[in-house]
Amino acid sequence: xxxxxxxxxxxxxxxxxxxxxxxxxxxxxxxxxxxxxxxxxxxxxxxxxxxxxxxxxxxxxxxxxxxxxxxxxxxxxxxxxxxxxxxxxxxxxxxxxxxxxxxxxxxxxxxxxxxxxxxxxxxxxxxxxxxxxxxxxxxxxxxxxxxxxxxxxxxxxxxxxxxxxxxxxxxxxxxxxxxxxxxxxxxxxxxxxxxxxxxxxxxxxxxxxxxxxxxxxxxxxxxxxxxxxxxxxxxxxxxxxxxxxxxxxxxxxxxxxxxxxxxxxxxxxxxxxxxxxxxxxxxxxxxxxxxxxxxxxxxxxxxxxxxxxxxxxxxxxxxxxxxxxxxxxxxxxxxxxxxxxxxxxxxxxxxxxxxxxxxxxxxxxxxxxxxxxxxxxxxx
Numbered sequence: 001x002x003x004x005x006x007x008x009x010x011x012x013x014x015x016x017x018x019x020x021x022x023x024x025x026x027x028x029x030x031x032x033x034x035x036x037x038x039x040x041x042x043x044x045x046x047x048x049x050x051x052x053x054x055x056x057x058x059x060x061x062x063x064x065x066x067x068x069x070x071x072x073x074x075x076x077x078x079x080x081x082x083x084x085x086x087x088x089x090x091x092x093x094x095x096x097x098x099x100x101x102x103x104x105x106x107x108x109x110x111x112x113x114x115x116x117x118x119x120x121x122x123x124x125x126x127x128x129x130x131x132x133x134x135x136x137x138x139x140x141x142x143x144x145x146x147x148x149x150x151x152x153x154x155x156x157x158x159x160x161x162x163x164x165x166x167x168x169x170x171x172x173x174x175x176x177x178x179x180x181x182x183x184x185x186x187x188x189x190x191x192x193x194x195x196x197x198x199x200x201x202x203x204x205x206x207x208x209x210x211x212x213x214x215x216x217x218x219x220x221x222x223x224x225x226x227x228x229x230x231x232x233x234x235x236x237x238x239x240x241x242x243x244x245x246x247x248x249x250x251x252x253x254x255x256x257x258x259x260x261x262x263x264x265x266x267x268x269x270x271x272x273x274x275x276x277x278x279x280x281x282x283x284x285x286x287x288x289x290x291x292x293x294x295x296x297x298x299x300x301x302x303x304x305x306x307x308x309x310x311x312x313x314x315x316x317x318x319x320x321x322x323x324x325x326x327x328x329x330x331x332x333x334x335x336x337x338x339x340x341x342x343x344x345x346x347x348x349x350x351x352x353x354x355x356x357x358x359x360x361x362x363x364x365x366x367x368x369x370x371x372x373x374x375x376x377x378x379x380x
Contacts, residue, residue, distance in 0.1 A: 033375020
């Protein structure tokens with residue numbers, strides 16, 4: 001349950017007008033559990049972990065009514081490990097999000113800071129991996145190549161989000177490189193939209209990153225330690241639809257990521273990709289579904305087929321991935337639930353040297369990997 005504090009008097013750093021009312025909301029989610037990995041580098045692995053499915057985080061949302069339907073707003077959100085108390089996202093105090101802006105009931109919202117891109121905002125909620133707050137860490141598409149699981153946030157970002165126009169919402173983001181003489185060195189721009197009519201929800205998004213995670217411009221849009229790829233250019237785009245039918249929800253999502261000047265895949269540095277720097281691509285075809293048997297118990301699942309094309313030191317390769325995830329979730333109360341998730345991945349590596357690699361886990365030594373997670377989540 002979110003706890004809202006109404007600020008009744010002016011305090012230091014808070015200027016209160018006679019007409020204004022300030023509010024600050026503290027919220028969070030803690031995910032702690034156990035996981036089993038059938039093939040972690042050739043051995044079975046049993047681990048206790050934080051955020052096996054949903055990244056543990058806490059945050060603060062603030063709002064000040066400025067009158068005339070306009071308000072000043074902010075959000076600060078921290079990611080952490082409940083198992084050891086350390087901060088995630090490279091040790092950032094507010095690594096999930098940190099932004100401030102203005103919102104108007106008629107004209108939309110304009111925000112500035114570290115934020116999610118438009119693909120995450122509009123398309124990810126239609127995907128199984130993006131439906132949970134903070135993503136689903138066991139069901140991301142290979143290497144989270146389309147960022148639907150929020151592997152990276154975007155720094156230096158200016159973002160606009162429209163109001164809801166009879167079911168239509170849209171937005172765009174531009175993130176500056178902040179580099180003198182290198183305007184496009186580690187910059188990002190994206191746009192997206194969604195439309196809800198009756199039982200159907202449609203969404204689409206586009207993202208382009210130029211030299212994302214640059215080692216030479218560490219103050220740019222994407223941080224080096226968070227980047228999914230080291231490449232001169234990344235283009236990600238896709239579309240999806242969800243259909244609501246009573247207690248059931250069905251979805252189809254397609255995304256494609258094209259990479260130019262690829263040096264390496266994050267987590268796959270041993271492939272010799274740095275020796276040619278050619279292009280690569282990933283096309284993901286996902287079908288997902290969920291069903292609420294009771295208000296407290298639901299089952300969710302997805303299947304994703306991914307086509308890859310990449311060039312390594314050994315030549316051109318076309319790996320293929322099959323991923324299946326199934327989750328059972330039971331709410332003990334409105335704020336606390338327990339879950340079990342099984343994720344299985346198989347890869348046909350086509351001589352590339354790639355192995356199965358379920359998101360957030362140690363890579364397998366072969367072409368198959370099964371990960372089982374059980375956990376407890378509490379929201380406040």
